[in-house]
Amino acid sequence: MNITLSVLDQSPLLPNQTPSDALQQTTELAQWAEKLGYARFWVSEHHSTKSLAGSAPEILAAHLAAHTNHIRIGTGGVLLPHYSEYKIAEVFRVLESLYPGRIDLGIGRAPGGMPGVNYALNRGKYPNVQDYPKQVQELIYYLHGEKHPTYQIQATPLGENVPSIWMLGSSGTSAMMAAELGTSYTYAQFINGESGATSMKQYYESFQPSIHQNEPRGSVAIFVICGETEEEAEYLASSLDLALLRVENGQFHDYFPSPEEARQYSYSPFEKKRVQYNRQRMIVGNPEQVKEKIEKLARAYEVGEVIVNTIAVPFEKRMKSYELLARVFNLQ
Template sequence: MPLERSVPLSVLDLAPVVEGGTPAESFRHTMELARLAERLGYNRYWLAEHHNMAGIASSATSVVIGYVAGGTKRIRVGSGGIMLPNHAPLVIAEQFGTLESMYPGRIDLGLGRAPGSDQSTVRALRRDLRTHGEDFPELLSELRHYFNPPEGEYMPVRATPGEGQQVPIWLLGSSGFSAKLAGELGLPFSFASHFAPEYLMQAIHLYRSSFRPSGALEKPYVMIGVNIVAADTDDEAQFLATSQQQQFLSLIRGRPGKLKPPVADMDALWQPHEREALRSKFQFGVIGAKAAVENRLQEILRDTMADELIVTSQIYDHQARLRSFEIIAEAGGLQAAD
């Protein structure tokens, strides 16, 4: 059954490093997935900044974005996201100005305000431990100033490349802070419902109710993150999903690691309260074959009226992961590119 309302689908790639694998292998898999996503008709391909995590290879996010953009032709490539408080705004303006110069009209800059790691790593990143993202609006304003300085204003420091580049800026969030700020600034907003689903509806309402039209956007535009593990049968999808469930379980226990192979019985690994915690994280996701994915996508779009969905699919076996995105594209009614 076709979706009642079709929206663009995009990919959030966490560049997983699997047990027994290497980052080099992960990057080859990222390129293969990005090229497949482009052929299948996905709208954008985003990578996320995480640090000190053995199972995620995209810590040098801008570098990986350039790698993916250079290996594809049409799909938009960007950050989901760059954690702005980890960086000087000038450096991000220069990096994304460089990317936009190389791949014009294809680069997105999604920004978050969390550190993307633990407190020890925050210290290693030279962040001020006294702040918890409260200075994000000021950093964002500085960054936008580098891209588009007021005409005639003296600028002792300029972003080259960067100044004058029309790089779309998105705000990312898992709470109401960025939702309200994105609305007030008239920027597109992406919510991390793939790991914070309990706040999704509240954040969407806050964003839409606070939205003010801007030069960037005339009306609100919401993209939400969705966990999907798809396979040719429901049973196979349930089996494949145990890799992601183990990954969440490791995070809950404070021991993040590489993506593990699937297992036959998660009940042998988790406690009942951990199982319930993981179930709550999959409120806006689906595990199953094409029919289950279609039905759940329809429900999500009906409930949220989202303008776009960005899908993450943490699967240990690379070929099974590629197949998952093929099934998702079919369920979402994407049109394959020529």
């Protein structure tokens, strides 16, 4: 089965490291992913989250594009309800002009952090997420050089190339929006481990051609931990198991725990069940096991691209996980 592999990176803070370290690791990882043959490299948007350094993906994307040569660079994604669609269009028209044919604009409508983030980013008001579909529509028109019917303005700089637009989501609602507006769609299984294949099917069946694209295009993003052995992968994954559990319990730490710290944690019976439940959001194993599970996932979603999000401690193991994955899939 021919599968395209890409990367989503959240710039996680590891033990005894700084946000600057996390962003530098993201840069190194983007260069490594390009060398290994991954198709695209996306960075996320999180606010007031100490364990994740990526709060401004459009800036980080510009930095990464400048430090790589050909891999597609994008956002996974810009949280559009917080911003002016006109300004986002101009930012990404600049990026596309600087790096033609390499820029992806992934967008979402989630808050991206604690409840106060919504108010802080919107001058004390709660954003009207009901306007999100209209925002996406106007964003598409701006990116394609169309004039706004009321304001009679265009998003500059103008150019022949248009960034690829991906709507990101973890529900059937977002899938239907992407279908109706005629954008590509990525299901975030690393956020919601349920109903993803059903949502993707709804997207395919309901897709309506737009000024941006004529046919549907889907992908799925999932946590992946690949070790040289199954035992090593399980050991590394214990870090992510504990990190996800802490977030669910409202325990926000400054960094992702090490596997040693995770192994020392005393899980209650309920917490053990939650860890197993969250494994729906992850693929863990040796290279052959991971390859088989990714291929199964792609078949279930009927997609040709899987976006891999790997958080492992130490950083070298994160790099190694992507290397093992590239090798078993024979990426070029």
